[in-house]
Amino acid sequence: MNVAKYRVAPGSKVILSKWDPNDKSASSATKDESMERLRDLATRIDKLQDVLYAERKRSVLVVLQGMDTSGKDGTIRHVFSEIDPLGVRAVGFKAPSDEELAHEFLWRINRQTPAKGELVIFNRSHYEDVLVVRVHKLIDQAECERRYEQINSFERQLADNQTVILKFFLHISKDEQKKRLQERLDEPNKQWKFNPGDLAERKLWPDYMKAYANALTATSTKCAPWYVIPANSKTNRNLLVSSILYETLKSLKMRYPKPSISLDGIVID
Ligand code: AMP
Ligand code: MG
Numbered sequence: 001m002n003v004a005k006y007r008v009a010p011g012s013k014v015i016l017s018k019w020d021p022n023d024k025s026a027s028s029a030t031k032d033e034s035m036e037r038l039r040d041l042a043t044r045i046d047k048l049q050d051v052l053y054a055e056r057k058r059s060v061l062v063v064l065q066g067m068d069t070s071g072k073d074g075t076i077r078h079v080f081s082e083i084d085p086l087g088v089r090a091v092g093f094k095a096p097s098d099e100e101l102a103h104e105f106l107w108r109i110n111r112q113t114p115a116k117g118e119l120v121i122f123n124r125s126h127y128e129d130v131l132v133v134r135v136h137k138l139i140d141q142a143e144c145e146r147r148y149e150q151i152n153s154f155e156r157q158l159a160d161n162q163t164v165i166l167k168f169f170l171h172i173s174k175d176e177q178k179k180r181l182q183e184r185l186d187e188p189n190k191q192w193k194f195n196p197g198d199l200a201e202r203k204l205w206p207d208y209m210k211a212y213a214n215a216l217t218a219t220s221t222k223c224a225p226w227y228v229i230p231a232n233s234k235t236n237r238n239l240l241v242s243s244i245l246y247e248t249l250k251s252l253k254m255r256y257p258k259p260s261i262s263l264d265g266i267v268i269d
Pocket of ligand 1: 068093094095096124125128129132133
C-alpha cells in the first residue's frame with residue numbers, strides 16, 4: 001500500500017479541503033481482498049507486539065483524533081482485533097474532571113503514556129486542548145500556539161525515550177457524518193451512542209476543520225508525524241491505519257531477547 005502520501009510532511013501547511021475523505025487510491029483490492037488483508041495485518045501486528053513486550057526497550061503510542069462518528073472506536077476494534085490484551089491499553093479522554101482541570105493540560109496525558117514494552121492507544125488526546133478548547137474560545141490563539149510548542153516538546157521527550165508515536169486524523173466529510181448520526185438515530189443498537197451535544201459541535205464544523213488544519217500544521221514532526229486518513233470508507237480507513245502501524249513496527253527490527261543464562265543442559269523433570 002502506498003501510505004506515504006497520507007503523512008503530513010513536517011513544516012508543510014495542511015489545507016484539509018485538499019485531502020479527500022473519499023480517497024481510496026492506496027489500494028485497488030476488492031472488499032473481500034481488503035478484509036482478508038486486514039485479518040492478515042491484525043495477526044502480523046499481534047506478532048510484532050509480542051516482540052515489543054518481550055524486548056521492553058521501547059513504547060508505542062497511537063493517537064486517534066477525528067470528529068464525532070469519524071470511527072475512532074471502530075478503528076481500535078479492527079486494527080487491534082488480534083492483539084494480546086496484556087500488551088495493549090486503550091485510553092479514552094473525555095471532558096476533563098475538576099481535578100484534571102486544576103492541572104496543566106498535559107498532566108492527565110503524562111500519566112497514561114506507554115511503559116516500555118507497552119502499546120497505548122489514545123482515543124482523543126492532548127490535542128483536544130487545542131481543538132474543542134480552541135473552537136469554543138476557551139483559549140486565545142496565542143495560548144493555542146504556546147500549547148503547540150508544549151505538545152511538540154512533550155512528544156519529542158517521549159520520542160527521545162524510545163517511544164514511537166503515530167498520530168492519525170480520521171478525516172470524514174460533513175455529509176458522511178450526517179449519514180452516521182442518522183444511523184445512530186435509526187438503528188436500535190446504535191441509539192445509545194446518540195448524543196444531542198454532537199449536533200451542536202456539528203454546527204461548528206468549519207471551525208473544527210480550521211482548528212484541525214492549524215494543529216496538524218504545527219505539530220506534525222519527524223518524531224511524531226500526523227497522518228490524514230481518508231475515513232469515509234471504514235475498510236479503507238482500517239487498512240491504512242493497520243498498514244502504517246504494521247510497517248512502523250516492522251521497521252523497528254525488534255528481536256526477542258536472548259536468555260540471560262545458558263539454557264543448555266537444563267532438564268525439566
Ligand atoms: P466521545 O469521545 O464522543 O465519547 O466524547 C468525548 C467528549 O469529550 C468530546 O466531546 C470531546 O470533545 C470532549 N473532550 C475530550 N477532551 C477534552 C478536553 N481536554 N477539553 C474539553 N473537552 C474534551
Ligand atoms: Mg462522541
